[in-house]
Amino acid sequence: MRGFAYMLLASCIAVPALAGTMKTIGKGEGAVNIVAWEGYAQDDWVKPFEVQTGCKVNHKYAGSSDEMVALMRQGGGSQYDLVSASGDATLRLIAGKNVQAINMSLIPAYKDFIPQLQSPDFNTVKGVHYGVSYEWGPNVLMWNTAKLKTAPTSWAVIYDKAHAGQITIPDNAIQIADAALYLSKNEPALGIKDPYELTQPQMDRVEALLKDQKSLLKKYWALASDEIDLFKNGDAMVGAAWPYMTNSLKDAKVPVADTIPSEGATGWADTWMVSAKAAHPNCAYQWINFVTTPKVQAQQALYFGESPANTKGCAEMDKITPGSCAKYHADAPASYFEQIHFWKTPMKACGNGHNDCLDYSAWQQVWQRVKG
Amino acid sequence: MASAAERVLWRRPRLAIAALAALPAAWFLGFYLAALAALFVSSFWSVDQLSGELLPGWSLDNFRTLLTEPTYRIVAQRTLFLSAAVTITDALLAWPFAYYMARAASPRGRAALMAAVMLPLWSSYLARVYAWRLILSHDGALNWALHLVGLPSQSFAYTNWAMWVVFSYLWLPFMILPVYAAMERIPQSLLEASDDLGAGSFMTIRRIVVPMVLPGLVAGSIFTFSLTLGDFITPMLVGGPSSDFIGNVVYTSVGVANNVPFAAAYAVLPLLVMAFYLMIARRTGAFEAL
Numbered sequence: 001m002r003g004f005a006y007m008l009l010a011s012c013i014a015v016p017a018l019a020g021t022m023k024t025i026g027k028g029e030g031a032v033n034i035v036a037w038e039g040y041a042q043d044d045w046v047k048p049f050e051v052q053t054g055c056k057v058n059h060k061y062a063g064s065s066d067e068m069v070a071l072m073r074q075g076g077g078s079q080y081d082l083v084s085a086s087g088d089a090t091l092r093l094i095a096g097k098n099v100q101a102i103n104m105s106l107i108p109a110y111k112d113f114i115p116q117l118q119s120p121d122f123n124t125v126k127g128v129h130y131g132v133s134y135e136w137g138p139n140v141l142m143w144n145t146a147k148l149k150t151a152p153t154s155w156a157v158i159y160d161k162a163h164a165g166q167i168t169i170p171d172n173a174i175q176i177a178d179a180a181l182y183l184s185k186n187e188p189a190l191g192i193k194d195p196y197e198l199t200q201p202q203m204d205r206v207e208a209l210l211k212d213q214k215s216l217l218k219k220y221w222a223l224a225s226d227e228i229d230l231f232k233n234g235d236a237m238v239g240a241a242w243p244y245m246t247n248s249l250k251d252a253k254v255p256v257a258d259t260i261p262s263e264g265a266t267g268w269a270d271t272w273m274v275s276a277k278a279a280h281p282n283c284a285y286q287w288i289n290f291v292t293t294p295k296v297q298a299q300q301a302l303y304f305g306e307s308p309a310n311t312k313g314c315a316e317m318d319k320i321t322p323g324s325c326a327k328y329h330a331d332a333p334a335s336y337f338e339q340i341h342f343w344k345t346p347m348k349a350c351g352n353g354h355n356d357c358l359d360y361s362a363w364q365q366v367w368q369r370v371k372g
Numbered sequence: 373m374a375s376a377a378e379r380v381l382w383r384r385p386r387l388a389i390a391a392l393a394a395l396p397a398a399w400f401l402g403f404y405l406a407a408l409a410a411l412f413v414s415s416f417w418s419v420d421q422l423s424g425e426l427l428p429g430w431s432l433d434n435f436r437t438l439l440t441e442p443t444y445r446i447v448a449q450r451t452l453f454l455s456a457a458v459t460i461t462d463a464l465l466a467w468p469f470a471y472y473m474a475r476a477a478s479p480r481g482r483a484a485l486m487a488a489v490m491l492p493l494w495s496s497y498l499a500r501v502y503a504w505r506l507i508l509s510h511d512g513a514l515n516w517a518l519h520l521v522g523l524p525s526q527s528f529a530y531t532n533w534a535m536w537v538v539f540s541y542l543w544l545p546f547m548i549l550p551v552y553a554a555m556e557r558i559p560q561s562l563l564e565a566s567d568d569l570g571a572g573s574f575m576t577i578r579r580i581v582v583p584m585v586l587p588g589l590v591a592g593s594i595f596t597f598s599l600t601l602g603d604f605i606t607p608m609l610v611g612g613p614s615s616d617f618i619g620n621v622v623y624t625s626v627g628v629a630n631n632v633p634f635a636a637a638y639a640v641l642p643l644l645v646m647a648f649y650l651m652i653a654r655r656t657g658a659f660e661a662l
Contacts, residue, residue, distance in 0.1 A: 066630040073425075165527070217613040219530040226609075233509035235529055364629045368621065369443045372614050 021103040025285045032283035034059045035083040045296040055283035065089035078277040081284040087122035087343040099273040102129045109292035117309045122344045123271040131271035137306035138267040140258040142241035155182040164216040168239035171220035173367035185263040197350045210370045244305025267340040415637035434637035451617045455600040458539040459593045462547040474555035504538045530612040547592035554588025590658035
């Protein structure tokens, strides 16, 4: 009988915690279950976290944003506490009510974040925070400096017949946004305002551009190592890449450089989100606080080849590898950041209040049609 | 003193056979047919776009998309065409190799050749595909060799030609082994009799060797055709911009688009193709040659 009373009491306490945000971070529950990108739960920072908090970390690596969404919904959504969602998954998780609002006053590192990553629209809806930004990176234009002597300043080079058979771009439906971004600047008559909000006529033009581009491509790369091989073996001389590839190729003594062209670039920004039905919310908050400390931010950035959200991560990066902060643009001015259009889920509802944009499943169909 | 159970089984031998067969039959029904049935049933389902949840039902939408959208027809044609091309290539390559191994080589040479055929199968599939990527790439081994002898460089890398070469290499052992087995089974006396009766070597090959090796050839083609048909890694790694196979579309439908029912619907196609292929193969006696 007493046990039953306790259960009643416990459920009364638990209900407001589920409905609202956490008020304080209590004692850890002893474990935390994480869905993350590969390399986001490395022993370098998982072990110290476990020692410090007593929360044992169980991680499941996911290969795609869609897999992450599926895992967070599986079994009613209580199986995993945390997910490191990219901007093209976050809105889906928020719309599906799979994640809970975050009380930012419990995240001390938050005040040191790059201003643009404090309340970005891919994890903050109507002023409510649904996650804490983690790391980010741009999709850059990379080229072989020995073969392309003059540094390109426009994405036009990857649509240029002059480089036919030597171009490579990622095999990912979200790559449509890169073509849309290019067209938004070079064909203003189309009226593309946001590369993730495309109407059918705009998408028709983007699809035509991508189909023309296909005949010039060497390959759609699926893995980072694919693109590295293409440049190393002389099969490609220009392409869309991550800073990680540029750095790996430079380390391998391949003459490459990268830039954010005049049109700007797309990019990714990852967010830690807590499941709406998290069984270990205290450990989840403790994890977020641990991985947003400057030291872990720097370790993560260097391991994966990206940049920390916490501005104090810069000094820590240089402590581990001198010069790495500038290399990954972790100290870049706001103007650098402004040029990046971060991945977000394409939805029917456009930012302009209309409902005539194409959603992500339509994007995937277009991508399959382009590849043929 | 025999137990009661033993006595019953001895008196009813069919019961004993049934008991023995129960385990493999359960395995076959449970793991194999049940999985196929689940695949087939779920191909009629759909996915809720907003929540990503599966919606059971009996909708023909997936099949309608497959039939009306030209992309999927092109992908299916590419897959079938390359599977056929690889099968024919391997059949042509295996023939002289198997003949030499079965009829001309010394026992020692035969063992060495057998080991050489089997050797690639002991290494990782991925390692072999990546090796071909290095051979065919712009600054790779093949172009280096072509330069040495003063020939212009090739640009096979990341094309459907590259896939054809790599697939033909990968599955060649699966063709050589059954063809060799069939070749070895031809009695020497038959060939001598043919000779005695005045047939030339061309006539002997046409009237005796080819008909007797054919079941082995068809058996090998089941492997080369079905292995190519179901592959998605080689197109991903050595294919070019227009190299998607049915398997690649299935893979992205599941892993990227989260649309399992559509993947299931597309996966039904290679199943039907193989069922048809096996039906024809059975008539040639290929199953006895396995």
